[in-house]
Structures are given as C-alpha cells and as structure tokens.
Ligand code: SF4
C-alpha cells in the first residue's frame with residue numbers, strides 16, 4: 001500500500017520569506033532560491049509580495065504555470081563543512097551542533113499524526129542515509145532512532161535496513177514529543193542532537209540528490225479521507241484538505257500539528273510551512289464545560305515533568321504567580337497531557353502559559 | 364467558515380466528573396443489592412432515604428444560595444449511598460436522615476462543595492451519629508441465620524456493606540480506569556497486613572465489607588486525599604496504621620471511620636511536604652531493548 005499520497009500541484013503558493021530575491025512579475029522554477037533560505041515549490045510567476053500580519057516577514061505569492069523543474073545537482077562525497085553549507089543552501093531548518101549522538105524522533109502523536117510512520121515505511125533507506133549524513137556533519141559516532149512500540153511494522157522495516165543504527169522502541173504516549181526528555185533519557189549527559197524523521201529525509205534529498213526543501217509530509221485528519229500527503233511548501237491548508245476529499249461538514253477548528261500542542265488557525269488560507277507535519281480538522285468545537293478542580297490528581301499522574309499541574313493551574317487562576325514559580329512553573333513543557341486527562345476540563349495549559357507570560361513580564 | 368481559536372490541547376479524554384461519580388455508584392450497586400437480599404426491605408429503605416435526602420439537601424442548599432444545581436453530577440448520590448452502606452440494618456430511619464443532612468451541610472457544602480471538601484462528607488455524617496447516638500449505630504437484634512458463603516453472602520453481617528465484601532469487586536474497574544487512585548488502597552492494605560502480622564491480630568476480624576468500602580471508596584475520595592504520588596502512599600499507610608491502633612482500644616468499625624477522617628486532617632500537610640523532587644530522572648518511559 002502506498003503510504004503517502006502526492007498532492008496535485010496547487011494553483012498558488014504562499015511562502016513567507018525574510019528577504020526576497022525576486023520581484024513581482026519574475027518567473028520562478030521549482031527549487032529556485034527566492035529568499036535567504038526559501039525556495040519556490042512550484043514553477044510560475046510571482047504575483048504578490050505582501051507583509052505578513054503578525055510576523056516580521058514578507059509573504060511571496062506565486063501563481064503556478066506549467067510545472068517545469070530544474071535538474072538538481074548533488075555534490076560528490078561532501079566534507080562535514082560542505083554538508084553544513086549544502087543544508088543551509090537547501091533551506092533545511094536545522095542547527096548542527098557538534099555532538100556524540102544524533103537522535104531521530106520517530107514517534108507520532110497517534111492516532112492523529114502518522115507522518116513519521118508513513119515516512120519510515122516509504123523511505124527507510126533515505127532516512128537512514130540522512131541520519132548518517134547528520135552524524136558525519138556533527139561528528140557523532142552513535143545514531144539512534146526512537147520509534148513508538150505500537151509500530152512493530154516500522155521497527156521491523158528499520159531494523160532490517162540497518163545494522164549500525166540503534167532502533168529504540170518507546171512507550172506510546174503523547175509526551176515523547178518533548179525532545180528534551182528523549183535526549184536526557186538516551187544521551188545521559190553526553191552531547192546529543194535531536195532531529196526528526198522529516199528533516200532526515202530532507203537532509204538526504206539535499207545532500208545526495210541536490211534537492212532543496214520544497215515538500216513536506218503532512219498527516220491530514222478529519223477530512224473526508226484522512227491520509228498522509230506529500231504537500232508543497234506554501235500550499236494552503238484548504239488545497240491540502242481538498243486533496244483529501246474536502247471537508248466532511250462545517251469545520252469549527254483547524255489545528256496545525258498535533259492535537260496536544262498544535263495551534264488552532266483563524267482560516268484555512270494559512271500556508272503549509274516547513275515544520276508542519278499534521279493538520280487536524282474538527283467539527284465539534286465543544287470541549288466540555290469547565291468545572292471546579294476535584295483534586296483527583298489525574299494530572300499529577302501523567303505529568304512527564306513531575307509537576308503538580310493542579311496547583312499551577314489554581315495558583316495561576318488566583319494570580320499567585322509566586323506560588324507557580326515555587327512549584328516549578330518553568331519546567332512545564334506544555335505537552336498538554338494534564339489538560340487532556342482532566343475530568344473537570346480545566347484549561348491547565350492555557351493557565352500555565354498565562355502564568356509564564358506574567359512571570360516573564362515581571363522579570 | 365467560523366473557526367474557533369483556542370489553546371491546546373485540542374482533544375480531551377472522554378472523562379468527566381459525572382463519569383467518575385456515576386461509575387463509582389454503579390460499582391457499589393452489587394453490594395447494595397446483596398445487602399437488600401440479606402437484610403430485606405429495611406436495607407432498601409435506608410439506601411433510598413439516604414440517597415433521596417442527599418439529593419434533596421443539595422438541591423435546597425444550591426437553590427437557596429443561587430448556585431448552580433449540581434445534583435446530576437452524581438456526587439450527592441454517592442455521598443448518600445456511601446453513608447447508607449455504613450448503617451446497621453435495624454437503624455431507626457430518622458438516624459440516616461440526620462446523618463445525611465450533617466454530611467451534606469457540614470461535610471460538603473460548608474466547605475464550598477465538590478472539590479473543596481476537607482473531610483470525607485460521608486464520614487463526617489457517620490462520626491456525628493456515632494458520637495450522638497452510639498447505641499443506635501450498632502446492630503442490636505440477632506442476625507438472621509442461614510447458609511452463608513464467606514465474603515459473598517454474610518448472613519451474620521452487622522452493617523449493610525458487610526453483607527457481601529466481595530460484591531465490591533467493581534472497585535477493580537475503577538482502579539483500571541483510574542477513576543480512583545491505586546496508591547492509597549495498596550499502601551493501606553499492605554500496612555494493615557504488616558501490622559496484623561506483627562501484632563498477631565486475626566486478619567479475618569478486620570477483613571469486613573466496611574473495610575473494603577473504606578479502603579477503596581472512602582479513603583480514595585479525591586478532594587480529601589493528597590495529590591502528590593508519595594503523599595498518597597503516606598495517606599494510605601497512615602490509615603492502615605491508625606486502624607490497628609484504634610482496633611486495639613476500640614472497635615474496628617470506628618477505627619476505619621476515624622482513621623480516614625484523621626488522615627483527612629493531614630492531607631494538606633502531606634501535600635506540602637511531598638512536592639515532587641525536581642531532580643528525578645525520566646527514564647521510566649523509555650524502554651530499552
Ligand atoms: S504541567 Fe501539564 S503541560 Fe506542563 S509538563 Fe506537566 S503535563 Fe505537560
């Protein structure tokens with residue numbers, strides 16, 4: 001079975017750039033550099049350059065004409081320094097830090113996001129190749145891929161494809177999105193770098209094929225057909241959802257990235273950017289009524305950072321930010337686990353974010 | 364298209380106060396039915412009166428103070444039912460009414476209602492009755508005789524909950540769903556067993572329906588027990604130890620009620636001194652192969 005559907009080329013793409021290298025009216029090709037670290041994901045004409053509402057960046061609108069692509073030229077056996085340069089040129093959002101271990105986070109926020117699962121089944125060799133390139137560039141001797149233990153198929157495929165890369169199964173929880181925890185648990189103090197599967201694939205494409213980052217795999221959930229889609233950077237969420245058969249009702253919420261810590265969007269015009277791996281459409285926005293905390297301690301039991309989320313939430317609600325700080329407010333990684341299990345539907349993460357902002361203001 | 368923009372998480376577990384309370388009530392239904400089977404209609408009357416009074420008192424209190432009516436969340440029903448199961452079957456029916464009123468007024472709503480209680484409301488009611496009318500709170504007449512299955516069908520039982528300790532097996536489901544905590548019952552039972560072994564107390568005299576009710580349903584009440592993990596272990600252990608001390612000097616029924624109430628007093632203190640240690644390692648979620 002094909003794991004990843006390919007999106008048809010969108011009519012227009014919107015790509016945020018910091019410093020545009022092209023002007024309105026220019027024709028651009030797929031893969032052409034259009035900004036400091038941005039590349040056009042389609043071939044067409046630049047029709048608009050506008051300021052993004054709340055960011056200090058411009059957005060470039062490209063109208064697609066016929067899809068001509070340029071030949072990509074890979075460099076033969078590049079040195080670690082050259083790899084760094086290639087990745088920068090290819091617009092891959094990664095910071096290479098010299099380390100002993102490179103960890104790829106291959107876990108997914110199931111069942112809403114399965115992009116990593118699909119990528120590893122489809123491109124095991126490319127991902128391993130990408131990891132090895134990263135190891136070379138950072139001087140690491142150990143390569144690790146963490147995979148959910150509920151994905152035995154992926155673990156099997158990955159184990160069959162490699163001997164020298166460690167495959168570590170991890171308990172399936174939402175928390176593993178916090179790469180910090182993953183790093184501490186595996187590296188135990190030695191220098192480590194955490195990256196993810198999508199980046200590893202992009203690294204391989206950039207170094208071994210010479211292809212810049214113009215596509216990303218996105219899990220679309222809540223459209224008529226939920227599936228993984230290879231989406232062009234800059235395509236609107238709406239066009240992405242249309243690829244999946246469109247909406248199956250009147251949507252009330254569209255979330256980019258996982259349901260536990262993703263961001264709800266104002267409109268479906270928002271473009272897919274680098275780093276988007278999931279789109280979740282919801283049709284029922286009601287989250288249940290907020291009731292008083294009953295001290296059931298379910299939130300305490302799930303907190304990966306061993307905090308007391310109930311104390312944090314109540315203190316924040318009462319504007320006792322000093323109490324929040326004593327209860328290690330800053331350690332919270334905003335994973336959302338506590339709010340997920342709360343029977344009283346208390347918006348714990350929202351309160352914690354609010355407290356963090358207030359504390360920052362005072363400092 | 365109108366989209367809602369709110370903070371994550373964007374999904375929530377299918378759980379609510381209602382679910383927790385009503386599941387607990389359902390878990391107590393088998394033992395209630397067994398009590399009616401063993402003791403006859405008098406047990407049924409006690410249960411009905413307790414539950415109805417509890418709901419009524421809550422309704423009146425909330426109407427009077429113009430608060431949200433919360434009788435549907437099942438907490439009032441649960442408080443009434445828990446209290447009913449602690450009565451001897453021949454108690455005059457005005458006693459449960461007073462007990463429930465005390466439980467609801469002074470146990471629950473005086474502190475601000477669900478989530479703010481400090482003492483287990485049902486136990487507040489029982490404690491009041493035991494002090495005021497001790498004679499009426501013990502079983503006076505001779506129990507009915509008949510073939511009895513130990514722990515399943517106890518004709519010699521003296522309280523509703525004692526009729527069938529094993530009928531409270533539903534507690535396992537609550538534990539599994541994490542509607543009640545497992546740390547308190549575990550440390551409770553372990554401490555009790557250890558002390559009983561040390562002091563050579565016959566465990567079967569302690570192992571009654573009321574004890575099971577206490578361990579799984581009264582000592583696990585959310586608001587009146589600690590929230591920290593270590594705190595919950597301490598709470599359970601404290602209950603277990605206090606029961607033994609009580610049992611040495613008084614009777615075990617009082618021991619169960621008072622030990623949990625006494626530990627309720629320490630809940631805030633325990634929480635304060637067991638705030639989780641920041642230097643803990645987070646290894647447990649990563650399985651090595
Ligand atoms: S307090 Fe909540 S959001 Fe923060 S780390 Fe703990 S569980 Fe996650």
Ligand code: SF4
Pocket residue numbers: 292293294295296297298299300309310313338341342343344345346348
């Ligand atoms: S899960 Fe919700 S109700 Fe339970 S203790 Fe935490 S904040 Fe309170």
